[in-house]
Amino acid sequence: MDVVLQMGVSGALMGLVYALIAYGFQLTFATSKSINFGQGELVMLSAFISLTLLNLGLPYWLMVPAGLLCGVLLGLVVERLAVRLALEQKSEGWILMTIILGLFGFSAAENIWGRDDHPFPTPISSDPMHFFGISVTPVELSVAIGVLSVMGLIELFKRKTLWGKAFEAVSADRDAAELMGISAKRTIMLSYGLSGMVAAMAGILVSPITTVGPTMASALILKAFSVAVVAGLDSGFGVVLIGLFLGALESLASFYIGSGWREAPGLILLILALAMKPNGVFGKASIRKV
Amino acid sequence: MKKTLLSMLLLGCAAQVYAADSIKLAITGPFSGGSAPMGASMRDGAKLAIAEINAAGGIAVGGKKLKIEVIERDDEGKNDRGALVAQELASMDDLSGVIGSVNTGVVMAGDKHLQEKGITKIITPAAGSASMTQWADKTDKPGPKDLSIFRFAAHDGIQAAMVVEEAINRKLTKVALLHDSTNYGVSGRDDLLAQIKAQGNKLEVVATEKFNIGDKDMTAQLLKAKTAGAQAILIWGIGPELAAVANGMDKIGLKVPLIGGWTLSMSNYIDNAGKNGNGTLMPQTFIEEPITAKARSFIDGYHKSYKVDRIPSPVSAAQGYDAVYIFAAAVKQAQSTDTRKIKEALEDLKEPVKGVIATWKHPFSKWNPADEQTHEAFRRENAVMGMVKDGRVVFANEADKQRLIKQEK
Numbered sequence: 001m002d003v004v005l006q007m008g009v010s011g012a013l014m015g016l017v018y019a020l021i022a023y024g025f026q027l028t029f030a031t032s033k034s035i036n037f038g039q040g041e042l043v044m045l046s047a048f049i050s051l052t053l054l055n056l057g058l059p060y061w062l063m064v065p066a067g068l069l070c071g072v073l074l075g076l077v078v079e080r081l082a083v084r085l086a087l088e089q090k091s092e093g094w095i096l097m098t099i100i101l102g103l104f105g106f107s108a109a110e111n112i113w114g115r116d117d118h119p120f121p122t123p124i125s126s127d128p129m130h131f132f133g134i135s136v137t138p139v140e141l142s143v144a145i146g147v148l149s150v151m152g153l154i155e156l157f158k159r160k161t162l163w164g165k166a167f168e169a170v171s172a173d174r175d176a177a178e179l180m181g182i183s184a185k186r187t188i189m190l191s192y193g194l195s196g197m198v199a200a201m202a203g204i205l206v207s208p209i210t211t212v213g214p215t216m217a218s219a220l221i222l223k224a225f226s227v228a229v230v231a232g233l234d235s236g237f238g239v240v241l242i243g244l245f246l247g248a249l250e251s252l253a254s255f256y257i258g259s260g261w262r263e264a265p266g267l268i269l270l271i272l273a274l275a276m277k278p279n280g281v282f283g284k285a286s287i288r289k290v
Numbered sequence: 291m292k293k294t295l296l297s298m299l300l301l302g303c304a305a306q307v308y309a310a311d312s313i314k315l316a317i318t319g320p321f322s323g324g325s326a327p328m329g330a331s332m333r334d335g336a337k338l339a340i341a342e343i344n345a346a347g348g349i350a351v352g353g354k355k356l357k358i359e360v361i362e363r364d365d366e367g368k369n370d371r372g373a374l375v376a377q378e379l380a381s382m383d384d385l386s387g388v389i390g391s392v393n394t395g396v397v398m399a400g401d402k403h404l405q406e407k408g409i410t411k412i413i414t415p416a417a418g419s420a421s422m423t424q425w426a427d428k429t430d431k432p433g434p435k436d437l438s439i440f441r442f443a444a445h446d447g448i449q450a451a452m453v454v455e456e457a458i459n460r461k462l463t464k465v466a467l468l469h470d471s472t473n474y475g476v477s478g479r480d481d482l483l484a485q486i487k488a489q490g491n492k493l494e495v496v497a498t499e500k501f502n503i504g505d506k507d508m509t510a511q512l513l514k515a516k517t518a519g520a521q522a523i524l525i526w527g528i529g530p531e532l533a534a535v536a537n538g539m540d541k542i543g544l545k546v547p548l549i550g551g552w553t554l555s556m557s558n559y560i561d562n563a564g565k566n567g568n569g570t571l572m573p574q575t576f577i578e579e580p581i582t583a584k585a586r587s588f589i590d591g592y593h594k595s596y597k598v599d600r601i602p603s604p605v606s607a608a609q610g611y612d613a614v615y616i617f618a619a620a621v622k623q624a625q626s627t628d629t630r631k632i633k634e635a636l637e638d639l640k641e642p643v644k645g646v647i648a649t650w651k652h653p654f655s656k657w658n659p660a661d662e663q664t665h666e667a668f669r670r671e672n673a674v675m676g677m678v679k680d681g682r683v684v685f686a687n688e689a690d691k692q693r694l695i696k697q698e699k
Binding site for chain 1: 322323324326366471499500501502504506507509510511513514517530533537540541542543558561562564
């Protein structure tokens with residue numbers, strides 16, 4: 001029993017990282033119906049920039065806001081270079097453009113920081129703590145706390161502030177929002193900025209566990225994408241649940257079926273969800289008036 | 291005027307030909323990626339030896355002093371890149387030899403091209419048994435009669451024997467085998483299993499688990515080992531994933547010895563595992579401790595030339611260094627830069643070569659496909675047990691240290 005719990009908890013905590021990246025997909029999809037396919041590279045680039053800031057001597061607790069700010073800027077760059085033009089022309093060009101920008105980010109990282117994996121120092125201890133026979137490291141807990149607080153803050157922002165209301169209005173109906181005097185362009189910029197920040201947060205949180213390297217996010221991103229699609233592209237609450245579930249499922253599968261089968265559940269889940277509920281398990285069925 | 295110009299041009303050409311008259315030695319390996327600490331240390335160790343030889347005027351061949359010219363190629367630890375690099379080198383007419391390769395898969399993918407053209411290669415530090423057994427006699431296919439591939443590394447056969455020996459000496463009975471899914475990891479697992487059998491089945495394997503390159507979460511594999519009651523983890527993999535295992539062991543409170551291949555001394559294992567790496571045991575051919583005058587001058591030379599205070603992979607650096615001196619001795623004996631003549635000299639080196647790991651007396655002999663040891667330089671006594679201690683690798687047994695000091699005297 002202990003084993004099941006241990007595997008479930010360890011996996012679920014990692015699953016929260018998938019959830020956070022999936023949330024980044026949701027943020028931009030809500031306003032612009034576009035997704036940054038280079039989100040993984042954004043995670044990786046922000047992690048490298050944060051590590052560089054640390055190495056330059058910036059204290060950890062100052063590096064975090066600085067890293068998040070870099071994430072916001074990177075998100076805005078993606079919006080400006082890869083998304084805006086395509087949206088203006090009502091084309092699907094953003095798909096290819098965000099992929100290209102991601103590849104560019106990857107090569108840039110390889111050339112600037114090299115292909116090696118670097119450890120990411122953190123003041124949070126990695127000595128395990130024990131609860132009811134299962135062990136959890138404070139670093140893993142910090143992932144959970146960080147993910148939930150960032151998502152919570154953004155949700156609060158969306159519900160309580162005027163900018164947030166604009167965000168919700170554009171998500172609900174872009175044309176109607178524009179008629180009410182809300183700038184869709186600015187709201188989309190905001191959503192890309194937030195999405196970049198979320199990516200940076202994911203990078204900072206997960207790096208002490210995974211180490212920082214150009215390929216660090218490639219495995220995460222596919223899972224995050226599964227989580228976003230399975231949960232539905234408009235449910236923040238859904239990605240957390242599905243993230244936890246997928247993480248736990250993966251680690252249980254690797255224990256009971258075999259370590260080579262780790263990736264299988266996520267893919268099976270994705271196929272099942274797409275077959276049975278194309279809008280996602282927590283997605284709203286959209287009614288379109290013609 | 292025209293005439294002088296023409297003669298100057300001709301002179302220039304002649305000078306060019308003369309300048310190109312050197313010993314071309316290629317160094318290949320992963321200088322980037324997860325295996326880079328080994329590849330780059332090997333290259334830097336080799337280049338240190340080359341710089342020393344060139345500074346002393348080069349090697350006397352046929353009345354001329356020739357300098358060694360280095361051709362570097364990064365195979366990125368990828369099998370397909372390795373094959374491409376080997377093909378390129380095999381197409382060079384004036385290449386005298388090749389030193390390098392870290393990843394067993396790269397060796398398997400590339401060396402056949404070199405063997406086909408008869409180019410002399412000294413494999414170092416790749417240790418996977420398959421690198422040499424691929425040329426040995428098999429029931430369905432006889433090995434080549436003539437082989438231009440040599441190895442200068444403590445192969446996995448030796449290492450696996452030491453790892454099993456260590457576990458038995460510690461009076462352990464139940465062990466778990468962990469390995470990565472590459473050619474290196476799989477052949478390492480087979481070597482371990484073979485050695486457990488050869489040493490009288492004193493160890494019971496309670497779990498055999500694998501992991502992939504890039505995996506960071508080893509909880510599943512380790513919990514299996516823990517629930518099965520493993521008293522030690524015997525492991526075959528490379529740096530970053532090994533560190534994930536050490537960190538995972540700490541997390542789930544699995545406090546048993548971690549013993550495995552020499553790759554546990556890589557800097558990216560030691561750095562990423564931090565304090566969780568302390569006590570890890572692995573066979574080593576060189577330990578970065580200045581116990582002899584030769585070792586001191588090598589370590590100081592490396593630190594100074596590359597501005598570091600710790601060699602990323604001391605074993606690779608020392609093997610790269612010694613391999614160049616052995617190659618140079620073969621060139622001198624052959625009195626030729628022809629790669630085939632160098633190969634013949636390597637198979638029968640007359641003079642002992644004083645290296646930093648040992649003084650090499652007749653390291654290789656004529657190739658015999660029924661006994662791949664003929665092209666292996668290392669024997670059991672060339673390796674010692676190393677242990678990770680506070681970010682460095684030290685001698686695990688004082689006796690080994692004393693033996694090496696005595697040997698040099």
